[in-house]
Amino acid sequence: METLFWVCFLIGIVYTVAVVIFGDALAGALDASLEWLQLDNLPVLQPLTLISGLTIFGGSGIVLLNFSLLSMALVITFALVIAVIGVIIVYFVYIKPMANAENSTGYSIFDLVGKEAQVVVPIPSNGYGEVIVKTAGGISNHTAASYDQVEIVGDQSVVVIEVKEGVLFVSPLSLD
Template identity: 45%
Template structure:
């Protein structure tokens, strides 16, 4: 049984080292495999959780085998329980929060239509200025022209009426 523990432990450590060096490539491979199986309800079956649990099982089995006088069945059950508990802890403390934090900061200019912003560089009647619009947790500065052919001074709140060719066409916001 000690050989099985060493195989589990060594395999987990080897996987950790390979992941450290080739992490992005392996993440894409394993991520693609798990995504293609569409296991949304089995979200806890992440490679980090599974391999981490296997490594913990092997490591705790080795430790109990060498430092206690328990019989092999009790060591296996105890190692399995520790592995399951720590894998659950790993999932809820690290994997799930990291997965939930993966959101894109990208946006399209078309997404800004209807948003309220503020003029940072005055917009002349027949020219361009700049507006600041809140997007997600940050702000974006965009080139703007006026939609109503009126001069819009800096500090004026505006609404984005349309977006085309990289320019936001805005009009003054009236509350």
């Protein structure tokens, strides 16, 4: 049984070291590999909490087995209880606050479809100009072309209709 505790503990340690070295790619791979469990209804059971629970189970099992006079059944029971308490602590102290703190200023260019923009460089009927669009990260400049193939003068409000090959196709915004 001590071997099981050591394996659980070492898996957690190796995973932690690998995530520190290889970053989020490995964490994303674990997320994808555990997707079949469909843990959406149980937010406490995320890959990070499962790995931390496995590590805590192994570590507490090793300590209890070697430094207590408890029977094997009690060692396993206490190790499981300690692991569950550890998972709950990890979730509420680290994972949940970090998930709430995530705020990305990044966006996809395709998210701009339907957004209002301002022409800063006039757009000829069959050419390119430039628009600025307000995004979560601030103001962003983009190459633009006329969706309707009409000339659009500078300082005019437009709406982004579609995005093709990194170019925003815009149409004049009329409030009528």
